[in-house]
Amino acid sequence: MRWKSPFGTSGGVPPHSPSRVVTRVAPPRTQRQTSIIGIASRLLGLAIGLRSRSLVVAVGSAALLVRPVQAGEQQPSMSRWGGQPARLLRKVSRRSNARDCLAHPSAKPNPHQVCHVTAVRGSSPEWERLSVFTLTFANPPGVESLGVRIDCGDVVKVVVPNFKPKSYSMSAQRHGEFDITVKVYPGGVCSGYLDSVQVGESISVFKMGAKQRVAGRHVGLIAYGVGITEALPLCAAELSKPDAEHVRLLWASKTYGDLFWHDEIAALRAAHPERFSVATILSREQREGCLHGRCSAAVLAEVFDGAWGTAAGGPHEAARDAVRFLSVGTKPMMRQTEAMLRELDYATPGRHMLLA
Numbered sequence: 001m002r003w004k005s006p007f008g009t010s011g012g013v014p015p016h017s018p019s020r021v022v023t024r025v026a027p028p029r030t031q032r033q034t035s036i037i038g039i040a041s042r043l044l045g046l047a048i049g050l051r052s053r054s055l056v057v058a059v060g061s062a063a064l065l066v067r068p069v070q071a072g073e074q075q076p077s078m079s080r081w082g083g084q085p086a087r088l089l090r091k092v093s094r095r096s097n098a099r100d101c102l103a104h105p106s107a108k109p110n111p112h113q114v115c116h117v118t119a120v121r122g123s124s125p126e127w128e129r130l131s132v133f134t135l136t137f138a139n140p141p142g143v144e145s146l147g148v149r150i151d152c153g154d155v156v157k158v159v160v161p162n163f164k165p166k167s168y169s170m171s172a173q174r175h176g177e178f179d180i181t182v183k184v185y186p187g188g189v190c191s192g193y194l195d196s197v198q199v200g201e202s203i204s205v206f207k208m209g210a211k212q213r214v215a216g217r218h219v220g221l222i223a224y225g226v227g228i229t230e231a232l233p234l235c236a237a238e239l240s241k242p243d244a245e246h247v248r249l250l251w252a253s254k255t256y257g258d259l260f261w262h263d264e265i266a267a268l269r270a271a272h273p274e275r276f277s278v279a280t281i282l283s284r285e286q287r288e289g290c291l292h293g294r295c296s297a298a299v300l301a302e303v304f305d306g307a308w309g310t311a312a313g314g315p316h317e318a319a320r321d322a323v324r325f326l327s328v329g330t331k332p333m334m335r336q337t338e339a340m341l342r343e344l345d346y347a348t349p350g351r352h353m354l355l356a
Helices: 031-066 096-101 189-196 225-239 262-271 297-308 317-322 331-343
Strands: 084-092 117-120 129-138 155-159 166-174 177-183 202-208 218-224 246-253 276-282 323-328
Touching: 129 189, 155 177, 155 189, 166 225, 177 189, 177 225, 218 225, 218 297, 225 246, 225 262, 225 323, 246 297, 262 276, 276 297, 297 323, 297 331, 317 323, 323 331
Parallel strands: 218 246, 218 323, 246 276
Antiparallel strands: 084 129, 084 202, 117 129, 129 177, 155 166, 155 202, 166 177
């Protein structure tokens, strides 16, 4: 074995020799080893740099969100989101009890009127009564339509000051105006902002969405809580298309008091008695006419395959390829629903999705 002295002398002198202080010479690195070590070093440096920059960005963003606006200081501009101004025309409820706010049931809504829809939830005082509003906005000046395709799941992005834009489903659109339906949560940044907007004031909005509808004969919508604000307009959109033979809605909620839009659902049932049906499941309340518990693969099989006869071995098993599903809720809820549908041998995501 060869050893080298730090004083420049080398040879076959053993390391224990009293006349020499020696160090061991490592075998020379190959070109490949050198390249690998160099790449690893550069990647480590890049990772450390990105981590540091991300931390700075995160801290800076947090500071922007929590820093109060000083006296005489203007609000930060949100023009970078590219939104357009939409003026609030009405803040009303579309439920039947909203007519109690009117002078006469047949009277037209007062554009300056505010009607509350309350939903009972839990025993905590702050959750005891949650307001639900339908906000009607005028289209931005010079814009005939935002271009939102309700049947394709497009959303309205609301630019919230000092916060990121929030997605809301368009409840309805008419000539020159559109609706957004909102449930106001305690401490909710986005819902609280919309609740604070007064009639005549404007918010900044823009449209987002690029999905396409995949036509089906049997269409199943699963709405979790306030997800009904997207699911029910989608039901109406599907019923307007001749290729959808039957549309079925499953609305999952905690209590019956959380539900709203009873009149809208009844009107859609009356308009399409043979093509539209609804099932409701409550997780914290037992009520006649409603299922009880949480959504599961068994519940989905009962509500949809049971109604359509599309289960394996069912009378309409051949129609399974023409079944389409869409769930509306939080991302974890939607992923869990897709997993349940896969247990029933539906390709979700895949060919059995209504939107792709």
